Amino acid sequence: MWHFFTGSHLPTVGLRSAVALMGEGFALPPQWAGRASTVEPLTAAVLPRSMWWILVAVGLLAVGWWCARPLGPWASRSMAVITVSLGLGVLAISRITDAASEYLFFWRTPLAAVTWGAVAVIVAARASLRRDGRRWPRSAQGLRAMWIVALTVLLVRAVPLTVQVAESSPTVSRFAGLEEVTQRLIDATAHRARRESPIRVRTVGGVMLGLQRSLVNGLDRAGAGVRTGPGSEFQFGQRRTSLTGVREVWYAVEGGPWVQALAGMPGASVLASNTPLSGSEEVRLRELHRRLGSQLAALGRTGEIGKLDSELVSVVFAGTAGLDPAALDELAGLNRRLVGAPCRCAVVAFDVEDDPDLGP
DSSP states (O other), X not given: OHHHHHOOSSOOOOHHHHHHHHHHTTOSSXXXXXXXXXXXXXXOXXXXXXXXXXXXXXXXXXXXXXXXXXXXXXXXXXXXXXXHHHHHHHHHHHTOOSOOBGGGGTTXXXXXXHHHHHHHHHHHHHHTBOXXXXXXXXXXXXXXXXXXXXXXXXXXHHXXXXXXXXXXXXXXXXXXXXXXXXXXXXXXXXXXHHHSOSEEEEEESXXXXXXXXXXXXXXXXXXXXXXXXXXXXXXXXXXXXXXXXXXXXXXXXXXXXXXXXXXXXXXXXXXXXEOSSOHHHHHHHHHHHHHHHHHHHHTTOGXXXXXXXXXXXXXXXXXXXXXXXXXXXXXXXXXXXXXXXXXXXXXXXXXXGGOXXXXX
């Protein structure tokens, strides 16, 4: 935890963006009432609204603290917990080192709801006090009724979403298929991993599917010495971060274009791979990745290679001089074939001196 908050060699979201992302949780209409976040279509990163929405949270805290003064310790302690939680929440978001995907801070929605509810209760309790410090008749019943209404609203929102997720068979089948694919990759590489131990496992092309984590844990259970490098202690533990004696660096590749990009680098060895496409379709996809990747490099836009993995690729690069529009349309069609499939992924190895140093 200390390393997460104080030490990272990777770029982070930053405090300004974190304030905006936390403030969006208090934007109106509130998320806990059904408003969806706006996300960047290719990276799924949340695009926050104006950072001035954080003033709603500040205003709620100010009102809550003012009303809590005559109510006794319970109100002050409640406001202290909420204030500290919001502060730590902003700090936690600011330390995110990947794209600001909403799954990394889903907790901001219930935190905002709790803030609204707690302040409402404290305000109502303060309003129920008479000048002599006693409560107006039926004030307790009123507070209970307000909480019942709030919980009813949350249940009305939560139950349909829970049913929708539970009945989402394409999502369930996709991750069931991913488990099988991951196990095949582990089985295909375990012997070499034990022979070349210790090895370092890195990732490139995304972390959403968790291929790196599965490969690290699976190879570790298979008896291989697996390392991940500094900065990953929070998920892999301290003992796996030492790079002493590492002979090979392996990349768990989730993003389609990166499979071809890494395979073509000096010293690369593709140890195992998976594709949901037919043999001819896979060959054609690699040709398109190679051609369009070279065209992007010629335009000085190598950093956008990951966008070739999207079914919207022809829209994203529409009108871009130097890119073949017909190839973009064909690639978009093949990418659509991959939607809902477990993964087009691979494990690519380099000798430690040939490591291209591309990811965490």
